[in-house]
Amino acid sequence: MSQAASPSTGHAFLATLKRDLVIAYKRKNDMLNPFMFFLIVATLFPIGITPDPERLGEISAGVLWISALLASLLAMDNLYRSDYEDGSLEQLLLCPYPLYYLVLAKNLAHWLVSGLPVVLVSPLIAYMLNLPQEAYLTLFLTLLMGTPVLSLLGSIGVALTVGLGSRGLILAVITLPMSVPVLIAGTLAVQQTLNGAPLLAYLAIMGAMLLTALTLAPLASAAALRISVN
Template structure:
């Protein structure tokens, strides 16, 4: 943009890093497809494995969709910093003059756009398949939208801590799951309470509070975790 090298802002590097990660995702399309396909396959196995009856599925739907969405986010969060760690880009990010806080937010948001966002957008389709009552569809999308962003940020903490380890699968789940559960509880209860005729504003407000907390605090934890991992 500008010829003056000093006028460069943190926002520019935020945008640039976000664009880079989106570009990388579109070069490796399986990164986008994997969590979404996992989500769709697992949910569509429930009518086959449990029962195809309308009443049973309608009862299970909010919980099943939320649990599988959570697992899709959990499985994908392992790769959040892996690639950058392996090729040395992570060192460049840590040593750049830009605040790590901003760079981490860019990376996590890009990651959410290729994992949480598609899951959120496809959830109504699976809701219909699971006979979720129509009034539950909007709360499902709303709660997944707020919830999956929090899940991505929280997953980032685990990913940052375990990126230096070769096999981090189980450890990552153990670190992250206790922090995931409140999101799951309020998320699925938002959908259930609308189906039962109560509003969901309370649950959505709590999810919003989680989101704000995750966006403001998790990047600090992720940054510290990355510094520890790179040191190893």
């Protein structure tokens, strides 16, 4: 599975990426739901806790990260379910090219549709929550590196549970413990930037998480898919 991508593997990768983007475009509801959920959750915090700008500023990094985490969890279930139900997943498993790249393509498409919009709108929400200005860049960069990790980790959980009839909370139970380190690193990075610490160290940690997830998570997802379809 770890062999270098041949031209045809690249072709299959692009075809899968394009297919999933087209499906997402045609199912606009699924695409918008996580994004709207992110906006709603983040907006409820000032209403529920306090409208005091100073206190909001203190919790804003955590609020943004938790909202992003929940939004990504909400979006995950769509990743393999329809493919499982209509039999496309069997085609994917019986493809002669390494499953790693195809799973990666599906994860990338999923992040582009559900993760990237959240990252892009985050400065706006940060402004609403009165996040101190010097932390904007850190927040944006950590979310940009952290949300793909959340997608890649979530993909393992979805792949494991896709064959179960009623999933309920089990996906959250599997995925959240793996996601907590990302949450800690992300919020810590923002806090430490406010305390004047250099940005680079935390970005390096996030980068390490992203690279580890990129190399290992699709392998785990692929193995989990084989088990689920079996």
